Amino acid sequence: MEKVTLEQIFTYPTTQKHLKRSGIAHAISVAEYAYIFAKRFQVNPDHAAKAALLHDVGHYTWYRDGEWDYDQYQENDIHAIKGASRAHKLLIKIGEDRHAAKEIAVAILLHTDSYLPGELKLKPLQRVVALADEADEQSGGNHHYKTIEEHIALERIRALDKQITNELSNTQIKKSKETV
Numbered sequence: 001m002e003k004v005t006l007e008q009i010f011t012y013p014t015t016q017k018h019l020k021r022s023g024i025a026h027a028i029s030v031a032e033y034a035y036i037f038a039k040r041f042q043v044n045p046d047h048a049a050k051a052a053l054l055h056d057v058g059h060y061t062w063y064r065d066g067e068w069d070y071d072q073y074q075e076n077d078i079h080a081i082k083g084a085s086r087a088h089k090l091l092i093k094i095g096e097d098r099h100a101a102k103e104i105a106v107a108i109l110l111h112t113d114s115y116l117p118g119e120l121k122l123k124p125l126q127r128v129v130a131l132a133d134e135a136d137e138q139s140g141g142n143h144h145y146k147t148i149e150e151h152i153a154l155e156r157i158r159a160l161d162k163q164i165t166n167e168l169s170n171t172q173i174k175k176s177k178e179t180v
């Protein structure tokens, strides 16, 4: 089975619709951070970047009188829950491996603990996505309003796809050398 690429996920109309709401620039930066952190935590860079790209697809816009209402958001938001389910659905539609789709969805579910009663012990992939999100965070939620030109967004996604493919084939080569 051909690997589903970030580009396929990114250009999928449902992804575009939801990413526009939470910020394409933020999604791409978090995917890039996740790729870097994936090496440090020895997790699959493909899963990490996919979860990071989609981590905020569950966002709803909390506007009141044309302004973002932060209090309403804090009180009522369930974007991680919604995002996990949305991301899972679109990944399966695009043809993602079912096991990977589940791992990615759970990492999205746990990328924020704002709705959880206590601290969780995160698995490495989940930690990578949460850390990557934090790395791009700006005060007052400004990271959601960063802008990026469409062609630059696509270039960065393609560059990341290339890096991931190289990284995965290097890991494959290392593994096959170890078993010789």
Ligand SMILES: [Fe+2]
Pocket (backbone or CB within 6 Å): 055, 056, 079, 111, 112, 133
């Ligand atoms: Fe989030």
Ligand SMILES: [Fe+2]
Pocket (backbone or CB within 6 Å): 026, 055, 056, 133
């Ligand atoms: Fe985020």
